[in-house]
Amino acid sequence: MLKFDNVTKTFNGPQGEIKALDAVSFTVEPGELVDIRGPSGCGKSTLLLTAGTLLQPTTGTVTIDGEDPYALSPNGRSALRASTIGFVFQQFHLVPYLSVIDNILLPSAVRKDARAHDRALELLNRFGLEHRGHHVPAQLSVGERQRTALARALFNQPKLLLADEPTGNLDPENGEIVLNTLKNFAAEGGAVLLVTHDTTDCATRTLQMLNGAL
Amino acid sequence: MNLWRLIQKELFFRWRGSLAALVAVTLAAGTLLGTLNLLRLHETSAVNILAEKERETKVRGAALREELRKATLKLSFxxxxxxxxxxxxxxxxxxxxxxxxxxxxxxxxxxxxxxxxxxxxxxxxxxxxxxxxxxxxxxxxxxxxxxxxxxxxxxxxxxxxxxxxxxxxxxxxxxxxxxxxxxxxxxxxxxxxxxxxxxxxxxxxxxxxxxxxxxxxxxxxxxxxxxxxxxxxxxxxxxxxxxxxxxxxxxxxxxxxxGSRVLARAETRIRAGKETKALLKEEAKQQAKLQAGRERLAAVLVPLIMVLCGGWIGLLSFTSARSRRDEIGMLRAVGFGTGRVLMIFIGKAVLIGFLGGLFGYVLGAALPAIFARGLEGLTSANLVAGWLLTNLLQAVLAAALLMVIAGWIPALLAARTDPAEALREK
Known part of the structure; x- marks a missing residue:
């Protein structure tokens, strides 16, 4: 599903070139939940954004569902993200002026779906947010925000779920809900790439990252 | 979910910024339309004054002729x-x-x-x-x-x-x-x-x-x-x-x-007629000069206000785009292309422009009518002549255009925001 082949990403900083990803190669197959662990600043988020087609690698190839997203046009990459990839971030990145249900429905602004509303209600119920549907993010608890973000990530039924420290800001109970969701998604045939600096036992495979290299 | 709903929700969420932009564009459209209306009212006033003076002159001339006609008898002419x-x-x-x-x-x-x-x-x-x-x-x-x-x-x-x-x-x-x-x-x-x-x-x-x-x-x-x-x-x-x-x-x-006396009378009458015509001509010249002065002032004032309002709108748009970087990053992550992000910003600009144009139309039609109430030679029909559908359309289109022009660069910058960078910032 996801393949990194000798991927390098460098940034030019004030103190010279920084190698955020250093010849990274790995794969995530459908049904797998791959956990990439490492300390802060080791390049985990860069790896996730590269996998999410948001950050073009300097060298090497990324393949998603058999296709190199960076060979596509920007609009083609946007379409690929809309159809194939779901994101969950530590900071949730909810749209502050949209209600919970509208945040979940956000991907439907790109991919029209006649059943969009039903699916959003389904996800609301699944994540225990049915009573929060018309609340805006500022009115939610931290856990509810992350569950909303998770519901949004799953809305388009992606094949690949990218999660960047999704439990970082959560209490253990909500953290478990999130991890179980990711586990179930993988169990249902999805591919999950999880980056975290915590220990988790839900991964099917764990990769250690240090200074941009696995 | 669609772009319209997204624009609408954001508009009310950041209502202070939206209101400030609305005020700016209303002011710009109101000033433009109001100035045009005021110039038109002054012109109408001048035309009406001249017409009234011409009419009065004709009436006075006719009375004079009648008087002379009778006077010729008394003079044994x-x-x-x-x-x-x-x-x-x-x-x-x-x-x-x-x-x-x-x-x-x-x-x-x-x-x-x-x-x-x-x-x-x-x-x-x-x-x-x-x-x-x-x-x-x-x-x-x-x-x-x-x-x-x-x-x-x-x-x-x-x-x-x-x-x-x-x-x-x-x-x-x-x-x-x-x-x-x-x-x-x-x-x-x-x-x-x-x-x-x-x-x-x-x-x-x-x-x-x-x-x-x-x-x-x-x-x-x-x-x-x-x-x-x-x-x-x-x-x-x-x-x-x-x-x-x-x-x-x-x-x-x-x-x-x-006949000699009547000829003198006739000549006097002709001379009086000529003098009246010259006075009318002078009055018309004076009115034209005043109007040209007003137009010159408007030619400076209106662009100045447009530029200031445009700058204000541009600044507000830029601030809005900056504060929405995180949101833009997220929208790009869920599949929004640069075109859609651009449409969100431009759509909002057009919407505020339409509203501002509408308010500007009201402002631009009502205020000149109030200011011009004391102007000589204006009828109540002249005062309400600014309430035209074409004026409304012009105001709405001009305001939307101003919003788009002023907000274009910030919108483009927002659309081209690097999503990875925006998402990592938080």
Missing amino acids: NLLILPEQIDLKDWYADQASEYDLPESYAQKLAESGVVTVRHFLPTIHRKLVWPEQGRTILLTGTRGEVANLFKNPRKPLVQPVPEGGIVLGHELHTSLGISPDDTVPLMGRDFAVHRLHEERGSKDDITVWISLKDAQELLGKEGRVSSILALECLCATGVERVREEIQKLLPGTQVLEM
Whole structure:
């Protein structure tokens, strides 16, 4: 599903070139939940954004569902993200002026779906947010925000779920809900790439990252 | 979920910024439309003032012409037809003579087709001593005008004295203590006072007017008159021809021309007309100068306000784009392309532009109408003429265009935001 082949990403900083990803190669197959662990600043988020087609690698190839997203046009990459990839971030990145249900429905602004509303209600119920549907993010608890973000990530039924420290800001109970969701998604045939600096036992495979290299 | 809903929600969420942009664009559209409306109202006012002055001038001119028309009679202008035996020296001294003409000459003249004369007035004059009062008077018998059948009917120049009635000059009635309701004896007959004239400072003050018929009877001159006035020959070039026509038609007459004074009057009138035209021209020039001044001021003020408002909107758009980087990053992550992100910003700009255009239209139509209320020459219809559908469309389109132009670069910057960078910032 996801393949990194000798991927390098460098940034030019004030103190010279920084190698955020250093010849990274790995794969995530459908049904797998791959956990990439490492300390802060080791390049985990860069790896996730590269996998999410948001950050073009300097060298090497990324393949998603058999296709190199960076060979596509920007609009083609946007379409690929809309159809194939779901994101969950530590900071949730909810749209502050949209209600919970509208945040979940956000991907439907790109991919029209006649059943969009039903699916959003389904996800609301699944994540225990049915009573929060018309609340805006500022009115939610931290856990509810992350569950909303998770519901949004799953809305388009992606094949690949990218999660960047999704439990970082959560209490253990909500953290478990999130991890179980990711586990179930993988169990249902999805591919999950999880980056975290915590220990988790839900991964099917764990990769250690240090200074941009696995 | 669609872009419209997204724009709408964001608009209300960041209401302060939206309101500030709305105020700016309303101000810009209102200023543009208001200035145009105010200029138009000033122009209409100037046009109306000029039209009113022209109308007044025409009315005054017509009144003046009418006055002059009557004044020519009082000045004995026109052609005076006298018996040829009259010695003009005596005539000029006494304004009366023993000689006379057939009264039928007047009718003959009227029916003759002497087309350049509008009125004929047969009269009989005698300088005599008023037997009952022992006063020298000028007795005038008049019957009113003989209509010229070949000309357009005109208002009579003189009011005839009815039979049995008498009209007295100022000196006579004041010195003799005659009142309007009195009956006055004259040459053995009683006459009811018909009118008592105001002072004229001429021989009229010692003149007595009675009807032609009464005068002819008193003087034993039935069917005879002393003179016939051919009135209203204002064209100097035509006078000679009229004189010839009359002399040919009425043998035994002489025709006096008293045109020099009327020519002077006519020239004065023409000169007055020219002066009025010049004044009107000067007024028009002055109004045009004022309007040009206003247009020059507007040509500076309007672009200045547009630029300031545009700058304000641009700054607000830029601030909005900066504060929405995280959101833009997320939108890009869920599959929004740069075009869609651009549409979100431009859509919001257009929406605020439409609203601002609508408010600007109201502002731009209402305020000039209020400011211009005191302007001379404006009707209430002129004041409400700014409420036009085309003005509304222009205001809405101009405001939306201003919003798009001012917000374009910030929107483009937002659309081109690197999503990875934006998401990592938080």
